[in-house]
Amino acid sequence: MEFFKIKRDIPFMRHALIFNAVSFITFFMAVFFLFSRGLHLSVEFTGGTLMEVGFSQPVALDPMRAQIAALGYTDVQVQNFGSARDVLIRMPAAKGTNATEQSTRVMSALKETDAQAVLKRSEFVGPQVGDELAIDGLKALAFVVVGIMIYLAIRFEWKYAVAGIIANLHDVIIILGFFAYFQWEFSLPVLAAVLAVLGYSVNESVVIFDRVRENFRRFRKMNTVEIIDNAITSTISRTIITHGSTQLMVLSMLLFGGATLHYFALALTIGILFGIYSSVFVAAAIAMWLGIKREDLIKVVKKDGSDEDPNDPNAGAVV
């Protein structure tokens, strides 16, 4: 079986401008939504109490909201979680009152209505922990960005490092943009997914850059644009198959992982889909704009003699 019967190199770079424009627009939309709507952060980041309560039969949410408000807690979110019988209650960290007692009080109130109600899960996070988690998250992001850039710079050259990281950071922003637009809950596992996807989708840029370097060595007559086109064309099948197989796993999580893993899998899905787009179209295009050349990469193997560039203007007179 073969999905990719490509006869000749696809001139991807001819449309580089369009791809970059599409990227810019999605990127700015993502940034816009991030600022206008903001992320819907989970209690882990904001501090507060979260309760998952299971009832014996489907329950109406409005009376429950009223019931909890009657206890004196304001700004409480009540919503179904997974099924009509499971309810998720979120309460912001209440100042002054004993926050750890919140869940106990709410639970006993709920038990009055339905004696069968069970507290399946509860979580209380103090505000000081939330701030720390947010800072640690940003530190982790910085660590990944710097680490990957250093690696790419050593492995290839700074232009590739810049191109690779811009392309993949733009994925991260787009994932965040989705979470902001749909107001999906941004929790710690989602953060983990975002960082994992950042490390993962850089791979695809690496595959293409690897091929670009190889092509620079093999095909001396081609110019940079042709070399990039050839590199993308010859790697597109593996890019799509590798991402596809990872997506199969993620899909399985999305389908069977239940509500807890839902947003985690969703973040991975967006990351993987945009990862293909960004490594193929964005990273290579940026690398092209930055002016990658044969000389940047080949000088290391010059000792080989046969690899000397005949077009090199400095070649010739040897003293």
Added chain:
Amino acid sequence: MNRYAVWKYLVILIAVLLGSLYTLPNFFGEAPAVQVSPGRTSVKVDLDTQGKVEEALKAAGLTASMLTLENNSLKARFETTDQQLKAKDAVQRTLNPDADNPSYIVALNLIARTPTWLSSLHAAPMYLGLDLRGGVHFMLQVDMQAALTKKAEALAGELRSSMREKNIRHGGISRNGQAIEIIFKDQSSADATATMIRDQFADLLTQVTPQAGGDMLMSATLKPEAGRKVQDQALKQNITTLHNRINELGVAEPVIQQQGLDRIVVQLPGVQDTAKAKDILGRTATLEIRMVDESSEARQAEIGSGMAPFGAEKYLDRNGQAVIVKKQVLLTGENLTDAQPGFDNQTQEAAVYLTLDSKGARIFKDVTRENVGKRMAILLFEKGKGEVVTAPVIRTEIGGGRVQISGSMTSMEAADTALLLRAGSLAAPMEIIEERTIGPSLGAENIAKGFDSVTWGFVAVTAFMCVYYMLFGVISSIALAVNLLLLVAVLSMMQATLTLPGMAAMALVLGMAIDANVLINERVREELRNGAAPQTAIHIGYDRAWSTILDSNVTTLIAGLALLAFGSGPVRGFAVVHCLGILTSMFSAVFFSRGLVNLWYGRQKRLQSVSIGTVWRPDDLTAKAIDRAKAD
């Protein structure tokens, strides 16, 4: 060229064997058990205890399928939960005849059904996190500022009595924040005090500043290293106290760990009554012993008319009765090493016995000698709010550090007071800053969901691989299975905690691990497409793909390490599995799968074709490639 040396096959064989061996314990499941552990530090669980338990079980007509004694704890395994519950009652009755004051913790637990020969190889199933087995997780923040303030307060008290002993005159000692301030009228007493502090209070740094009116102000502060020591001790003492409190809950395998400089993590697997757990843990209290002010003004204030006199404060006791106590703290919970309920030898009244450390005993002796017939109050502070636990009358001078409080108490009240006093010997107040509760049913649900995700993802990926890459796909799938096997084996060996995010990481890492095989297979196809001979194609395919695989794994690993370094809680569980999975995938996807390919194809000298699915050749493309190669 596609041959492996024998040692390489040996490495593969050993890895797979070890992997299977250490994965095996995960398949036996868990059995209900009763676990007996010491309820106090003075109690030991030994062969003697085992004998008693065996007898108790025999008397109840029960037989344990396995009885093991290790690490000062006894575990008895049963076939059904019904037997387990009966056994717990029987053992509880035998070992703890006095239910109010249990010497042993008899708790329900689940233990692995791992056969003995596997356990003797230290093969154990993966350790499931709270989100998979249910339980409570708390993170407590120790208020270090309060610990330092308290230390300063205690030091101020000691300074005061030392100066009195030496007859040094001063114009008042007070605590200002964490500094002790002493006012002197003359230079000589200031000098004498400075010398005394240097000799007897090595933890203090002094500084003298002249004040208006010829007075001198000496400010003594804790040295930074002494401050650190105070914080360290405060944390340690809090952990010990938490241990004691949790023992009262009867949890089989509690985890109490220091996290960072000022935090304590408590995990109670299997605890279902979270309200009670929180209640006991949340009693973040400190203890102080002060004298009751018995001046006439104070008496007035006690009845409710008038303010508390200068140097005294008003607190309520547990019945809501006002008690006016002096501000000066005689002893703190730090000096209290133990509090136990018991009975008076002569009157058989319920009593509470306190044990003080040597310094506490000395101070207590002085105080009681000077105050026979007066009342002293034991106060418990919870989050800044004080309450008088008990205010007994001092009958005689008490030396030796053994204090008995008795009179008009039921044995229940005595036990309560003792618990409160013990709880009060926390060095610094604590606050719950994070709490997670997972019901046992949710834990089981989470296991099922994680398991389903991994299984179905695995099935889908292997099905695709087998169809798309034929035999190479089958080999890739076997390699993926080996990866899963090794990952589970390493997790079991390390006894790393498996959580739901960890299971998600397992699924994700399998999805990423198959990438390496896709890269290899695509590369081999490409070489075949460009007209390479099958053996050469395999060789070049693996060779060229390797550098790409290494690159991609390094970048993924960077992300994994960042999560490991900066992540906490659920993220860390994810990161551990993620990083380990990447490492095992390098072995299985490259080294192991190459081994299988070599075994299958390597021996065939005249290999005509390989089963790797369609190698599609556009004629003009091949021609173009050849042209290009020639042009070079």
